[in-house]
Amino acid sequence: MSEPRYGIWIPVYGNCGAMNHPLEPRDASYSRAKNLIRLAERCGFTTTLIAQHIINPRNQELDQLETWTAAAALAEATSSIEIIAAVKPLLFHPAVLAKMALGIDAISSGRFAINLVSAWFRPEMEKPGINFLSHDERYRYSNEWIRVVKALWSGEKVNFQGDYFQINDLKLSPAPIAKPHPRVYVGGESEPAHELAAKEAHTFFLNGRPIEVIRETIAQVTQKARYRSQPLGFAMSAFVIARPTDQEAEAEYQNLRAMVLAQDDRSELLKGVDSEVVMFKNMAKYPGVGSNGGTAAGLVGSYETVAHRIAEFTKIGVGTFMLQFQPFASEMERFSTEIIPRVQALTVENEAIASLKK
Incomplete structure (x- = not known):
């Protein structure tokens, strides 16, 4: 068991998991994102994810941080943390x-990566007049799109004739600093998402789920990726509530859950969701706090409980934890102080046990 990496979701919507916590500003500004990512860097976090929407899916009147301009600025404002920018292929030509x-990639000295997201919120495509393809066709489009992007990242002259893109004698210079190219993360709960990740991803993003569900999904996607030359990595989203005791953590969970139920009006969001997106079909099955599975991963409990659960997820193949907190800054610092050292100790202990068994 190797020690995992830890990352944070930048609060691009201005809040986290539909909450409006009294100690947390509703602030989607670049300034806040910069302050949080710099704090994360100081706290030992090694990666961050910037989700992409051009309009806020929960309420189109609210602010929404723009991903790619923010990613470029954050690359300049930081020194060591990996910056992952989500991208929806329908919004950008691959070239x-x-x-x-x-x-x-150049601004960050090789610390940049992309998270390929095939889109699920119809209004941000339909309102500007972008053709919103059917679910499975979006994945066929994304598959061809990322092949073009990777070919152009190679530094070679590209000729490509596909169903969606035709590239003629195009070469991009300079070549990437990250070798062989920036990492590609892919997530999703549908069969086409698993197939795309198995073929094209460096790391597959899992939504937070109970450990038995994560174990099964890792096994399924690993089987699809069995012919790859390089193994597929796995990352998981989760919302963390850690306290000195399990009882205190449960009380805070109930407090945050009550905020969600009182304030979360998903009617606008759900009206815009593609009904074929599996993640939203599973929302009722895994209720909780936070987005992309949130507390369904079970990282709620005492410091010892949370550390042991992270260690268990690491044993089954999760190498990166992309985390959410509320209030963000203070809870992120708590995680750094109380959880990361405990997981480090468990890693050393488990490696020693494994060595004795050899």
Whole structure:
């Protein structure tokens, strides 16, 4: 068991998991994102994810941080943390996106990655007049799109004739600093998402789920990726509530859950969701706090409980934890102080046990 990486979701919507916590500002500004990512860097976090929407899916009147301009600025404002920018292929021609990514790769000295998201919120495509393809066709489009992007990242002259894109004698320079190219993360709960990740991803993003569900999903996607030359990595989203005791953590969970139930009006969001998106079909099955599975991963409990659960997820193949907190800054610092050292100790202990068994 190796020690996992830890990352944070930048609060691009201005809040986290539909809450409006009294100690947390509703602030989607770049300034807040910069302050949080710099704090995360100081706290030992090694990666961050910036989700992408052009309008706020929960309420189109609210602010929404723009992903790619923020990613470029955050690359300049930081020194060590990996910056992952989500991208929806329907919003960018692959040649344009490939060149933009190479620019941020250079600004960050090779710390940049992309999270390929095939889209689920209809209004941000339909309102500007972008054709919103059917669910499975979006994945076929994304598959061809990322092949073009990777080819252009190679530094070679590209000729590509596909169903959606035709590239003629195009070469992008300079070549990427990250080798062989920026990492590609892919997530999703549908069969097409698993197939795309198995073929094209460096790391597969899992939504927070109970450990038995995560174990099964890792096994399924690993089987699809069995012919790859390089193994597929796994990352998982989770919302953390850690306290000195399990009882205190449960009380805070109930407090946050009550905020969600009191304030969360998903009517606008759900009206815009593609009904074929599996993640939203599973929302009722895994209720809780936070987005992308949130507390369904079970990282709620005493410091010892949370550390042991992270260690258990690590044993089954989760190498990166992309985390949410509320209030964000203070709870992130608590995680750094109380949880990361405990997981480090468990890692050393488990490695020693494994060594004795050899």
